[in-house]
Structures are given as structure tokens and as C-alpha cells.
Amino acid sequence: MPPHLGDSHRRFLxxxxxxxxxxxxxxxxxxxxxxxxxxxxxxxxINSKLQPMFMQIRKGMSEDNGQQYYALVNMAETxxxxxxxxxxxxxxxxxRKTMDLIVSSENGKVSSTDVLNVADTLTIKKLKKSEAExxxxxxxxxxxxxxxxxxxSLSIKCIIEMEPYIRRMYEDQLKMCHICHNxxxxxxxxxxxTCGIKIHNxxxxxxxxxxxxxxxxxxxxxxxxxxxxx
Amino acid sequence: xxxxxxxxxxxxxxxxPLEEDDSDLTFxxxxxxxxxxxxxxxxxxxxxxxxxEVIQYILVKDQKKIPVRRADLVKHVLKDYRYIYPExxxxxxxxxxxxxxxxxxxxxxxxxxxxxxxKLEPQEGAAGPPNPKxxxxxxxxxxxxxxRGAVKESECFQCLLYICGERHEQFGxxxxxxxxxxxxxxxxxCVRIPHTEPVEFxxxxxxxxxxxVSKAKILDFMGELHNQDPQTWSQQYKEAHAPPPAAPSxxxxxxxxx
Numbered sequence: 001m002p003p004h005l006g007d008s009h010r011r012f013l014x015x016x017x018x019x020x021x022x023x024x025x026x027x028x029x030x031x032x033x034x035x036x037x038x039x040x041x042x043x044x045x046i047n048s049k050l051q052p053m054f055m056q057i058r059k060g061m062s063e064d065n066g067q068q069y070y071a072l073v074n075m076a077e078t079x080x081x082x083x084x085x086x087x088x089x090x091x092x093x094x095x096r097k098t099m100d101l102i103v104s105s106e107n108g109k110v111s112s113t114d115v116l117n118v119a120d121t122l123t124i125k126k127l128k129k130s131e132a133e134x135x136x137x138x139x140x141x142x143x144x145x146x147x148x149x150x151x152x153s154l155s156i157k158c159i160i161e162m163e164p165y166i167r168r169m170y171e172d173q174l175k176m177c178h179i180c181h182n183x184x185x186x187x188x189x190x191x192x193x194t195c196g197i198k199i200h201n202x203x204x205x206x207x208x209x210x211x212x213x214x215x216x217x218x219x220x221x222x223x224x225x226x227x228x229x230x
Numbered sequence: 231x232x233x234x235x236x237x238x239x240x241x242x243x244x245x246x247p248l249e250e251d252d253s254d255l256t257f258x259x260x261x262x263x264x265x266x267x268x269x270x271x272x273x274x275x276x277x278x279x280x281x282x283e284v285i286q287y288i289l290v291k292d293q294k295k296i297p298v299r300r301a302d303l304v305k306h307v308l309k310d311y312r313y314i315y316p317e318x319x320x321x322x323x324x325x326x327x328x329x330x331x332x333x334x335x336x337x338x339x340x341x342x343x344x345x346x347x348x349k350l351e352p353q354e355g356a357a358g359p360p361n362p363k364x365x366x367x368x369x370x371x372x373x374x375x376x377x378r379g380a381v382k383e384s385e386c387f388q389c390l391l392y393i394c395g396e397r398h399e400q401f402g403x404x405x406x407x408x409x410x411x412x413x414x415x416x417x418x419x420c421v422r423i424p425h426t427e428p429v430e431f432x433x434x435x436x437x438x439x440x441x442x443v444s445k446a447k448i449l450d451f452m453g454e455l456h457n458q459d460p461q462t463w464s465q466q467y468k469e470a471h472a473p474p475p476a477a478p479s480x481x482x483x484x485x486x487x488x
Contacts, residue, residue, distance in 0.1 A: 010350055052278055078288075
């Protein structure tokens with residue numbers, strides 16, 4: 001029988017609800033009040049109480065810095081409807097299409113030009129290019145997308161909170177990381193045509209750390225890419 | 231110019247975009263026999279499931295700090311379960327209390343509006359980054375409190391102009407934040423000053439502020455700011471440390487018709 005919740009658990013949960021994504025360091029500030037202070041157990045206790053409401057605190061790794069983040073997820077949501085109070089229907093359609101582009105891209109990124117082109121093809125009320133640009137800016141501001149050098153990728157908030165939707169929507173299209181077995185958008189892909197396994201950039205850095213001659217863990221072919229951090 | 235009126239039910243149109251719904255007129259408290267029939271009809275786990283949906287609904291609304299209307303709750307979530315509303319709400323309240331440390335409070339007993347407030351004691355050295363919007367709100371609430379409950383709109387903005395200017399890098403349009411957001415969230419109330427021509431408005435503490443913000447803490451803050459003992463403001467001190475009103479309106483549905 002999992003232990004009862006204390007005020008530390010409740011504070012953590014309230015903070016999750018208002019901040020929406022928390023990194024590991026921030027999360028540990030809450031468990032320090034608890035005995036035992038193991039973060040995973042702490043979260044498991046909360047999750048056991050959240051389950052009847054189809055909510056869970058889930059963990060995800062940022063594809064940018066490899067750090068762990070925590071977010072509150074509505075497991076029953078199978079669409080992007082949680083954003084519907086902030087975005088109009090055609091804006092949500094643009095977001096979905098942006099996600100389509102990112103999922104089908106090789107490097108998990110999409111240029112603003114590509115997204116703006118898609119704005120023309122919306123079935124619900126079309127968006128002008130300038131309007132679409134505004135929507136993209138808001139999506140970045142609201143932390144659903146990351147933007148770097150004119151290219152957009154899915155934020156860690158998006159990846160964690162939309163996971164049920166992403167898995168359901170893209171199923172077979174999704175790339176999976178060979179090392180950590182989670183969904184991968186920004187990753188390196190094995191050069192060998194018969195292999196083609198994918199590894200997250202941070203997972204590459206960890207797995208191949210210090211190796212002079214990196215080789216694919218699945219097919220042993222030379223791993224031809226730059227190892228981040230080596 | 232945004233329309234600013236006292237948010238009261240004596241005026242027809244509301245100034246904030248709450249869902250227009252008149253079915254509250256048709257929802258009356260179920261009778262005990264209706265409740266009993268309802269309880270017989272649904273299993274415990276079905277009721278738990280429905281309670282979970284109610285909780286989800288309220289949490290989503292509360293994220294935007296929009297008060298929840300009982301009529302909307304009944305129409306959009308409870309539906310067939312409306313006759314066992316008291317039973318469902320009992321589970322809802324318990325979960326909010328035990329899992330989230332939140333309390334569902336009725337702020338408008340005529341129109342049955344509810345908000346969620348934090349019932350956990352704010353911690354010393356609380357974790358998490360300070361929220362600049364709340365900082366600004368705190369300043370405004372302090373101003374109103376020290377002025378014994380009301381500050382003219384113009385005076386308030388004059389004061390804020392010194393502090394943060396008209397546009398702030400994080401808040402954006404300060405006036406809009408205060409008159410739109412804070413009022414809609416019930417942190418502030420914007421009230422028309424009678425017999426003023428052209429019409430002038432003043433700010434009062436809103437219902438959410440009354441429930442969530444401690445006047446004693448504001449006074450302590452003032453004391454630190456001015457390097458004075460809070461007790462030197464004797465009237466404010468009395469108000470801040472007055473005993474809480476007996477039997478505050480709670481989230482249990484009223485069993486007596488008002």
C-alpha cells in the first residue's frame with residue numbers, strides 16, 4: 001500500500017500544475033523535505049493517487065541537453081485539445097502539421113519556411129504567412145516548440161505532455177532510440193542501409209564517450225558522425 | 231477601451247467571456263429521494279470516474295483562473311449524474327484536499343461560481359522562481375489595503391508607472407494585465423465610483439485575493455519596507471489580525487435555498 005501524501009507531495013504537484021515542466025534539480029528541492037528522499041519513490045507515491053484521474057507525472061529527456069525533466073500528463077488526452085483554450089482551431093491545425101513535418105524529418109527539425117508553406121494548405125480557415133509566423137512565435141513562447149537559428153523542434157514539454165497523442169498519431173512513423181528506447185526526434189542514424197538504428201544526440205554523447213573509433217551497437221559498422229562532447 | 235463594470239449579477243451581460251448558460255435555472259438541488267435513486271443507479275467506481283472528470287474540468291478552468299460555474303459543470307460533465315451531485319462533489323472535494331492540497335470555494339452563492347484556492351501554508355524559502363506577475367499584484371493589493379480598501383484607478387496606475395512603466399518586458403501592457411487579467415481572475419475588483427462625471431473607477435480586493443492573500447503578511451511586508459512596526463498602522467493591524475469570519479461559505483452545496 002503506497003504511503004499517504006504529505007504537504008511536500010502536494011506542493012510539488014501544485015508547482016507542476018503551474019510551471020508545467022520541472023528539471024531534476026528543481027524537483028529535488030521538494031523531496032529534501034521528505035524522508036526517504038528518493039525522487040522516484042516520491043513521484044510514484046503521487047502518481048498512485050493521480051491514476052484514478054488519468055493523470056501522471058512523467059519523465060522525459062531533453063534532446064538538447066540530455067537532462068531529465070518532469071511534467072504532468074493527462075493520459076486520457078488523445079489530441080492536442082489541452083491547447084484549445086489558447087489557440088484557435090486553424091492555429092491548432094498548423095501546430096499539428098508542424099508536428100507532422102518534424103516527425104517525418106530526418107533531424108527532428110523544420111524550417112520556418114516549410115511551416116509557412118504549409119499554412120497555405122490548411123483545411124480550416126487558412127492563415128496568412130504573417131499570421132502563421134505569429135502562431136509559431138506564440139508556440140515558442142508557450143514552450144511547445146523550441147527555435148534555434150530559424151529551425152523549430154519539439155520542446156521537452158511537448159514531448160512529455162503530448163506523448164499519448166504522439167504515440168497514437170504517428171505510431172509506426174516514430175523513430176525510437178536504440179539506447180534509451182524512447183521516442184527520438186533529433187537523433188543520429190546508423191549509416192549502414194541494413195541497420196539504420198537511431199540514437200538521441202545526448203545518448204550518443206553518453207554511449208560513445210571517449211571512444212576513438214565509435215561503432216554501431218547493433219551492426220558494428222563505423223559510426224561516422226561527430227560525437228557531441230568528444 | 232475595455233468595458234469595466236462591477237461583476238455583479240444585477241447587470242445583464244458579463245464583461246468576461248464566461249460561457250453563457252441559463253440552465254442553472256433548471257438545476258435545483260436534488261431531493262433526498264432523487265439522490266437515493268441516483269445512488270442505486272450507479273456503481274462506486276462509476277461515481278469515482280465521474281468525480282475524476284469533474285476534477286479534470288475544474289483543473290483546466292482553474293489553470294486560467296476562470297471561476298467554474300455549477301451550471302456548466304452539470305451540463306458538460308455531470309449530465310446523467312446530476313441527481314447525485316452532492317455525492318460526486320463529496321469525492322471531488324476530498325480528492326482536491328488530500329491529493330492537491332486545494333480547496334474548492336463558492337465565491338458567488340447566487341450564481342454558484344467556484345474557485346480553487348491553495349490551502350497549504352506558503353513555505354519559507356519556497357522552491358521555484360518568484361512569479362513577477364504575483365509580485366506586481368502584491369504591490370497593488372498592498373496599496374489598496376493600506377488605503378483601507380479602495381484605490382482610485384488613476385492613482386493606482388500613477389503608482390505603477392513609477393514602479394514598472396507602461397510596458398514591461400515580462401507583463402506586456404501593464405494596464406491590460408491589471409484591468410483585464412487580475413480582475414477576471416478575481417484578484418481585483420473594479421468598481422464604479424458613484425456620482426463621478428466623467429465616470430471613475432476604483433480597485434478593491436477581489437474574492438480570490440481575500441481568500442488567498444494574507445493581510446497580516448502584507449502588513450509585515452510594509453513594516454519591513456518602511457522600517458516600522460506593523461502595529462503602528464493600528465487600523466490595518468486590527469483588520470489584518472481579526473479572527474476569520476465564522477463558518478465561511480464552503481464548497482458543500484447549500485442545502486437551504488437562499
